Amino acid sequence: MTVEPGSWQQTACILCECNCGIEVRLGGDTGRRFERIRGDKAHPASRGYTCEKALRLDHYQNGSPRLTSPLRRRPDGTFEEIDWDTAIREVAQRFAAVRNAYGGPSIVYYGGGGQGNHLGGSYSGATLRALGAVYKSSALAQEKTGEFFVNGRMLGAMVRGDFEHTEVAVFVGKNPWQSHGLPHARTVLKEIANDPARSMVVLDPRRTETAELADYHLQVRPGTDAFCLAAMVAVLIQEELIDRTWLDANADGVDRIEAMFGGLDVADHARRCGVEEDLIRAATRRIAEASSVAFAEDLGVQMNVHSTLNSWLEKLVWVLTGNLGVEGGMYAPTNLVAIARPDRQVPGPSPRVSPVVGARIISGLIPCNVLADEILTDHPARYRALLVESGNPMHSLADTHRMREALEALELVVVIDVAMTETARLADYVLPAPSQYEKWEATFFNFEFPANVFHLRRPVVEAPEGPLPEPEIHARLVEALGAIDPADLAPLRAAAEQGRAQFAEAFFAATAANPVLGALAPIVLYRTLGPTLPDGAAAAAILWGAAHRCALGFESSVRRAGFTGEGLELGEAVFDAILASPSGVTFALDEWADVARRTGHDDGLVHLVVEELVEELASLAHVDPTGLSDEFPLVLSAGERRAFTANTIIRDSTWRKRDGGGALRVHPVDAVRCGLTDGGLARLVTSRHAAVVTVEFSDVMQSGHISLPNGMGLDVPSAEDESRLVRVGAAPNEFTDNTRRDPLAGTPWHKFVPARIESLDPV
Numbered sequence: 001m002t003v004e005p006g007s008w009q010q011t012a013c014i015l016c017e018c019n020c021g022i023e024v025r026l027g028g029d030t031g032r033r034f035e036r037i038r039g040d041k042a043h044p045a046s047r048g049y050t051c052e053k054a055l056r057l058d059h060y061q062n063g064s065p066r067l068t069s070p071l072r073r074r075p076d077g078t079f080e081e082i083d084w085d086t087a088i089r090e091v092a093q094r095f096a097a098v099r100n101a102y103g104g105p106s107i108v109y110y111g112g113g114g115q116g117n118h119l120g121g122s123y124s125g126a127t128l129r130a131l132g133a134v135y136k137s138s139a140l141a142q143e144k145t146g147e148f149f150v151n152g153r154m155l156g157a158m159v160r161g162d163f164e165h166t167e168v169a170v171f172v173g174k175n176p177w178q179s180h181g182l183p184h185a186r187t188v189l190k191e192i193a194n195d196p197a198r199s200m201v202v203l204d205p206r207r208t209e210t211a212e213l214a215d216y217h218l219q220v221r222p223g224t225d226a227f228c229l230a231a232m233v234a235v236l237i238q239e240e241l242i243d244r245t246w247l248d249a250n251a252d253g254v255d256r257i258e259a260m261f262g263g264l265d266v267a268d269h270a271r272r273c274g275v276e277e278d279l280i281r282a283a284t285r286r287i288a289e290a291s292s293v294a295f296a297e298d299l300g301v302q303m304n305v306h307s308t309l310n311s312w313l314e315k316l317v318w319v320l321t322g323n324l325g326v327e328g329g330m331y332a333p334t335n336l337v338a339i340a341r342p343d344r345q346v347p348g349p350s351p352r353v354s355p356v357v358g359a360r361i362i363s364g365l366i367p368c369n370v371l372a373d374e375i376l377t378d379h380p381a382r383y384r385a386l387l388v389e390s391g392n393p394m395h396s397l398a399d400t401h402r403m404r405e406a407l408e409a410l411e412l413v414v415v416i417d418v419a420m421t422e423t424a425r426l427a428d429y430v431l432p433a434p435s436q437y438e439k440w441e442a443t444f445f446n447f448e449f450p451a452n453v454f455h456l457r458r459p460v461v462e463a464p465e466g467p468l469p470e471p472e473i474h475a476r477l478v479e480a481l482g483a484i485d486p487a488d489l490a491p492l493r494a495a496a497e498q499g500r501a502q503f504a505e506a507f508f509a510a511t512a513a514n515p516v517l518g519a520l521a522p523i524v525l526y527r528t529l530g531p532t533l534p535d536g537a538a539a540a541a542i543l544w545g546a547a548h549r550c551a552l553g554f555e556s557s558v559r560r561a562g563f564t565g566e567g568l569e570l571g572e573a574v575f576d577a578i579l580a581s582p583s584g585v586t587f588a589l590d591e592w593a594d595v596a597r598r599t600g601h602d603d604g605l606v607h608l609v610v611e612e613l614v615e616e617l618a619s620l621a622h623v624d625p626t627g628l629s630d631e632f633p634l635v636l637s638a639g640e641r642r643a644f645t646a647n648t649i650i651r652d653s654t655w656r657k658r659d660g661g662g663a664l665r666v667h668p669v670d671a672v673r674c675g676l677t678d679g680g681l682a683r684l685v686t687s688r689h690a691a692v693v694t695v696e697f698s699d700v701m702q703s704g705h706i707s708l709p710n711g712m713g714l715d716v717p718s719a720e721d722e723s724r725l726v727r728v729g730a731a732p733n734e735f736t737d738n739t740r741r742d743p744l745a746g747t748p749w750h751k752f753v754p755a756r757i758e759s760l761d762p763v
């Protein structure tokens with residue numbers, strides 16, 4: 001890789017799912033610092049937009065110590081450096097030993113990518129197949145799986161909202177001003193707020209930055225959204241506000257929904273969620289009368305009591321008002337690589353529940369919250385070994401104490417990361433990867449519509465000696481496991497050297513004749529097509545298959561985006577464009593009519609009733625799953641997105657320009673009652689943990705509701721003495737309890753942790 005000094009290079013921000021295009025200019029004493037960063041105007045999706053966080057990315061690239069060699073744990077818990085040949089040989093041997101003793105399903109995989117890196121993890125499938133491993137989990141299984149389940153049951157597809165063009169935007173437990181999650185979030189929010197013809201509805205107990213801009217802030221009491229959303233559905237039914245014409249043609253179950261909500265007591269539900277009945281009715285009427293409505297739900301409900309039920313109720317509101325497949329409404333995007341699979345009740349060879357707890361597997365993922373329970377047991381089918389890639393479960397999963405016990409109980413833990421994380425410290429082997437700016441990378445969070453964008457990022461800084469890119473690690477593991485016969489690859493390599501048409505023919509013939517090659521396709525592509533790709537882009541090899549699948553599955557959208565060619569030429573054209581577009585490329589151009597074709601079940605209809613949730617809805621008024629008590633009277637929201645939080649992607653705490661300590665936000669009334677001082681210290685106590693935190697008085701909180709930021713409380717080597725770890729802020733999951741989870745999807749109730757605060761001052 002050659003980089004001209006002082007030149008701007010295109011890449012992307014990796015701190016949230018938007019992955020805005022950026023340009024960086026290297027400089028500084030080492031020539032490796034991100035001296036300047038600016039939005040990339042040529043990026044077809046973000047078009048130059050960034051938030052303040054992108055400008056601090058040098059703290060990811062250069063801010064904290066990197067792993068430079070594979071590490072092996074010594075019996076005393078310290079680590080020693082080993083060479084790659086030893087590391088790969090031993091890791092493969094030890095995984096194989098676990099497989100031979102207990103079977104492939106005793107090996108579990110966690111992670112596969114953070115907010116912006118999914119290319120490396122996409123090669124892991126081959127390693128898992130080589131080991132016979134079938135169980136996987138990732139962060140998606142502690143936030144989005146409930147929504148995936150509902151999407152699958154109701155719509156048969158994944159959907160998003162067209163906020164840019166919508167008349168009414170609705171955010172349910174989401175604060176996009178801080179968390180983004182929609183393109184150019186702040187611009188779009190301001191446009192809606194400034195346009196008298198458009199409206200914004202926000203369900204959030206807190207007066208968030210987004211709620212400040214809203215026309216209707218339904219300031220629910222924490223954990224009571226199900227009452228508010230059910231009341232909204234009831235208002236639609238009882239006031240005859242549903243779009244009957246659209247529903248007659250496109251949905252089934254209207255009569256049952258009418259029966260369920262026709263007699264619902266709206267006033268009672270309004271009282272239970274603490275929102276004025278008139279406000280609920282006014283917001284619901286505004287939604288019903290609008291020509292288009294876009295919805296987004298997020299952690300405020302997805303990590304809360306009734307999370308999957310809330311996903312259903314939220315979708316009922318916009319489906320009943322006919323907002324699927326209309327401009328400014330809800331759409332189903334194309335994808336190059338599907339990050340989630342809508343489960344329509346597909347029978348198939350993959351397991352449906354986890355082996356020990358019997359937890360439902362959604363979109364191929366075990367709920368994160370049951371991982372520890374699946375390990376800390378004497379059940380013969382328990383997991384015995386764990387491979388973690390680009391995730392930090394010791395910090396990000398519920399109940400750190402139980403996670404530690406679980407990791408220590410495993411026979412083998414292997415971590416692939418760029419840094420010595422909380423999880424890596426408990427591993428038997430740590431395998432170092434180059435940073436996301438030192439290798440070819442890509443996000444698979446490609447949800448734009450109607451023009452959908454894929455961005456293959458090039459390395460912008462030379463990788464240091466030592467780390468290996470994830471595809472290379474997986475290839476070496478697969479080879480060390482003896483899963484691929486090198487002789488099978490030779491003809492494919494020769495075909496790749498002749499040209500891609502020849503390669504395609506050879507590849508499809510070889511995988512048809514030899515299913516093993518098909519099962520290990522990512523590594524087969526990486527080792528055969530990979531070396532022939534320009535500029536060392538071997539890691540992009542897997543995208544060749546993705547480009548062909550996309551061209552086949554979304555042919556008209558791909559052609560509308562300007563791609564031409566017959567047969568395999570179309571996919572080749574998409575792949576060429578991906579390789580040749582350093583700022584990203586529009587690979588598909590949709591029309592609204594495409595949405596109707598992508599959604600609905602085999603009968604062509606949206607199914608309004610999600611059978612698995614009917615009972616929870618019926619019992620809503622009678623059950624209180626919240627667990628508040630005199631001992632723990634406050635609701636702790638454990639993990640709020642703020643201006644300077646970004647999961648645990650940046651480990652250097654000095655990246656934060658504000659709120660460096662990650663304060664606990666407390667309403668002044670509660671603060672005074674607990675004897676606290678603004679900016680002072682207090683003890684935060686839950687059933688699982690007690691720790692001292694900094695307090696910030698905040699009148700955007702509701703009384704009774706307190707919040708801690710996410711991503712804080714990492715243990716990093718002190719600047720003075722590298723052997724000593726220092727911690728800034730509180731680690732939210734020391735306070736959480738993995739048994740508090742959704743009964744259906746297993747998603748955690750992190751936004752509803754019963755807690756109390758104790759003053760540290762002597763009375």
Ligand SMILES: Nc1nc2c(c(=O)[nH]1)N[C@H]1C(S)=C(S)[C@@H](COP(=O)(O)OP(=O)(O)OC[C@H]3O[C@@H](n4cnc5c(=O)[nH]c(N)nc54)[C@H](O)[C@@H]3O)O[C@H]1N2
Nearest residue numbers: 016173174175179203206222223298299300641645646647
């Ligand atoms: N700045 C920043 N942005 C990020 C991230 C980051 O770390 N920092 N992380 C990214 C990731 S991984 C994700 S998943 C998204 C998450 O994005 P969001 O879900 O928007 O983020 P949160 O702040 O965790 O939660 C959203 C809101 O839920 C509210 N809430 C709490 N309790 C309740 C309740 O009972 N009901 C309702 N209706 N709302 C409630 C909180 O007050 C908060 O405003 O953000 C992404 N973007």
Ligand SMILES: Nc1nc2c(c(=O)[nH]1)N[C@H]1C(S)=C(S)[C@@H](COP(=O)(O)OP(=O)(O)OC[C@H]3O[C@@H](n4cnc5c(=O)[nH]c(N)nc54)[C@H](O)[C@@H]3O)O[C@H]1N2
Nearest residue numbers: 114139390391392396416417418436638639647648732750
């Ligand atoms: N209590 C509580 N817990 C939460 C949340 C909350 O709100 N409250 N939020 C949850 C949510 S929504 C999410 S998405 C998760 C996120 O939690 P995780 O899924 O654990 O992910 P990250 O914190 O993003 O950690 C990403 C890891 O990838 C590493 N990394 C960075 N670049 C690379 C690379 O190029 N290659 C490799 N191999 N590794 C790399 C980083 O060093 C880091 O260890 O946290 C969850 N946990």
Ligand code: SF4
Nearest residue numbers: 013016019020051054
């Ligand atoms: S944090 Fe998200 S919105 Fe902000 S610049 Fe990065 S990708 Fe864009």
Ligand SMILES: [Mo]
Nearest residue numbers: 139140143647
């Ligand atoms: Mo997330």
